Amino acid sequence: xxxxxxxxxxxxxxxxxxxxxxxxxxxxxxxxxxxxxxxxxxxxxxxxxxxxxxxxxxxxxxxxxxxxxxxxxxxxxxxxxxxxxxxxxxxxxxxxxxxxxxxxxxxxxxxxxxxxxxxxxxxxx
Amino acid sequence: xxxxxxxxxxxxxxxxxxxxxxxxxxxxxxxxxxxxxxxxxxxxxxxxxxxxxxxxxxxxxxxxxxxxxxxxxxxxxxxxxxxxxxxxxxxxxxxxxxxxxxxxxxxxxxxxxxxxxxxxxxxxxxxxxxxxxxxxxxxxxxxxxxxxxxxxxxxxxxxxxxxxxxxxxxxxxxxxxxxxxxxxxxxxxxxxxxxxxxxxxxxxxxxxxxxxxxxxxxxxxxxxxxxxxxxxxxxxxxxxxxxxxxxxxxxxxxxxxxxxxxxxxxxxxxxxxxxxxxxxxxxxxxxxxxxxxxxxxxxxxxxxxxxxxxxxxxxxxxxxxxxxxxxxxxxxxxxxxxxxxxxxxxxxxxxxxxxxxxxxxxxxxxxxxxxxxxxxxxxxxxxxxxxxxxxxxxxxxxxxxxxxxxxxxxxxxxxxxxxxxxxxxxxxxxxxxxxxxxxxxxxxxxxxxxxxxxxxxxxxxxxxx
Numbered sequence: 353x354x355x356x357x358x359x360x361x362x363x364x365x366x367x368x369x370x371x372x373x374x375x376x377x378x379x380x381x382x383x384x385x386x387x388x389x390x391x392x393x394x395x396x397x398x399x400x401x402x403x404x405x406x407x408x409x410x411x412x413x414x415x416x417x418x419x420x421x422x423x424x425x426x427x428x429x430x431x432x433x434x435x436x437x438x439x440x441x442x443x444x445x446x447x448x449x450x451x452x453x454x455x456x457x458x459x460x461x462x463x464x465x466x467x468x469x470x471x472x473x474x475x476x477x
Numbered sequence: 478x479x480x481x482x483x484x485x486x487x488x489x490x491x492x493x494x495x496x497x498x499x500x501x502x503x504x505x506x507x508x509x510x511x512x513x514x515x516x517x518x519x520x521x522x523x524x525x526x527x528x529x530x531x532x533x534x535x536x537x538x539x540x541x542x543x544x545x546x547x548x549x550x551x552x553x554x555x556x557x558x559x560x561x562x563x564x565x566x567x568x569x570x571x572x573x574x575x576x577x578x579x580x581x582x583x584x585x586x587x588x589x590x591x592x593x594x595x596x597x598x599x600x601x602x603x604x605x606x607x608x609x610x611x612x613x614x615x616x617x618x619x620x621x622x623x624x625x626x627x628x629x630x631x632x633x634x635x636x637x638x639x640x641x642x643x644x645x646x647x648x649x650x651x652x653x654x655x656x657x658x659x660x661x662x663x664x665x666x667x668x669x670x671x672x673x674x675x676x677x678x679x680x681x682x683x684x685x686x687x688x689x690x691x692x693x694x695x696x697x698x699x700x701x702x703x704x705x706x707x708x709x710x711x712x713x714x715x716x717x718x719x720x721x722x723x724x725x726x727x728x729x730x731x732x733x734x735x736x737x738x739x740x741x742x743x744x745x746x747x748x749x750x751x752x753x754x755x756x757x758x759x760x761x762x763x764x765x766x767x768x769x770x771x772x773x774x775x776x777x778x779x780x781x782x783x784x785x786x787x788x789x790x791x792x793x794x795x796x797x798x799x800x801x802x803x804x805x806x807x808x809x810x811x812x813x814x815x816x817x818x819x820x821x822x823x824x825x826x827x828x829x830x831x832x833x834x835x836x837x838x839x840x841x842x843x844x845x846x847x848x849x850x851x852x853x854x855x856x857x858x859x860x861x862x863x864x865x866x867x868x869x870x871x872x873x874x875x876x877x878x879x880x881x882x883x884x885x886x887x888x889x890x891x892x893x894x895x896x897x898x899x900x901x902x903x904x905x906x907x908x909x910x911x912x913x914x915x916x917x918x919x920x921x922x923x924x925x926x927x928x929x930x931x932x933x934x935x936x937x938x939x940x941x942x
Contacts, residue, residue: 391932414928415871
């Protein structure tokens with residue numbers, strides 16, 4: 353399992369990377385491995401409001417449908433439309449396949465750095 | 478195996494229709510296209526469906542411990558009652574005097590099911606479970622609306638719930654508030670208290686819950702929800718564990734749906750029809766759906782007439798044959814069988830919650846998978862090779878690598894012993910030949926369909942070449 357040292361992490365296995373006031377959000381390698389092959393992604397639209405700790409969409413794998421929980425509060429600036437036709441990108445490149453970009457970030461969930469997240473995953477097993 | 482359309486031969490048919498003795502009718506222009514129905518003679522059709530039948534596994538073929546689905550054996554006598562021409566040849570708009578027997582079935586079944594659920598009113602309109610949930614939550618919505626209380630926009634659903642619960646709440650226009658389970662799989666009271674408030678319309682709960690545990694705090698849970706002004710909805714999916722022993726109405730629930738096709742003897746799993754009878758306490762009765770044509774206008778109507786009437790006939794036949802003693806005995810045996818099987822399997826696989834269970838239990842195969850590389854899916858597929866229907870997999874979501882078993886009360890000790898033996902064998906096999914299990918099933922008509930391709934690029938329509 354890989355963890356990207358440049359990102360912050362949630363307990364529900366999303367990653368977030370903030371650059372120039374924009375928060376880029378995706379799911380982790382641990383999450384994609386636990387989900388199995390992702391077959392469908394339900395995305396918000398640009399302009400939608402997201403709230404830290406609340407669902408902003410969902411991912412469906414052969415096993416189950418899981419909520420995507422936003423690590424930050426703000427306004428969706430962009431969604432990764434490529435995922436609609438190629439949800440498998442979340443499996444093959446979890447840290448490259450971003451899901452949404454959030455602007456006007458005004459609140460954050462409690463986030464972990466890479467080391468803490470690694471320990472958290474080890475515990476979850 | 479070929480589709481029935483591929484077996485079609487132009488012009489072939491069974492000439493069973495008598496000569497037409499009414500004037501020919503010219504179809505409107507919009508219906509002039511040929512229908513492209515398959516053309517076969519009667520024995521081709523009969524063989525086709527018999528072959529299909531031989532390729533599936535049903536309760537009549539063998540053990541079917543599909544957790545959360547109550548795949549019990551359905552006594553033939555209930556089927557016989559539902560086949561009586563007096564029930565099959567009635568029309569919902571027939572003069573009441575000519576269908577008194579059918580009306581009595583509806584009335585008596587409603588009274589018995591009210592008694593079992595602790596409710597005061599009942600509708601049989603909903604077609605099945607999720608439809609029943611939808612109807613039940615609409616009762617809650619109408620209740621709040623009628624009081625002019627528009628501030629209640631949220632429904633609480635625990636994270637162990639059936640997926641239909643949050644879907645139902647969303648379909649009724651509510652926001653879903655997810656409440657985490659405590660480590661014992663039950664509702665976390667502190668987490669529940671944290672979300673209660675004037676914006677809560679109600680709570681949806683299954684008890685026993687989806688890990689097969691009866692929530693001992695149920696009276697406190699329903700009291701807390703009522704104290705904040707919300708109502709409590711009971712998902713009757715697991716009623717088979719408690720019927721005749723404890724009533725949802727006495728647990729503090731205000732409305733309920735019951736899957737007549739699960740708990741009360743209608744075969745299911747093949748697409749229906751089912752019946753999701755919805756019961757409610759007296760104060761909600763005015764909001765129950767009614768058939769505009771049979772009973773009068775001014776009510777919500779979720780389906781035509783009295784719903785799937787023949788499923789109600791089966792349920793009543795089942796209740797009458799079991800009687801006051803038989804109903805609680807059935808649920809007691811369902812619980813006994815689940816505990817017996819759990820204890821027999823415990824020597825190999827690990828229960829997710831090692832305590833007395835209700836009618837079903839969940840195995841946690843996450844350690845086993847780490848040890849052997851064999852997943853819950855591999856075990857499920859291997860069970861097919863051993864003549865068993867696999868248990869429910871990867872549900873509930875709060876247990877990783879979950880297998881959920883519900884043996885039901887209609888299985889004998891011998892069947893349960895055999896099943897436990899199969900699990901033990903597979904446990905050993907996983908340690909000696911995991912590769913074999915990765916490739917299972919080896920003896921089924923279909924091995925491992927490509928579920929990912931099927932989900933990503935579904936082909937749901939056959940097109941004539």
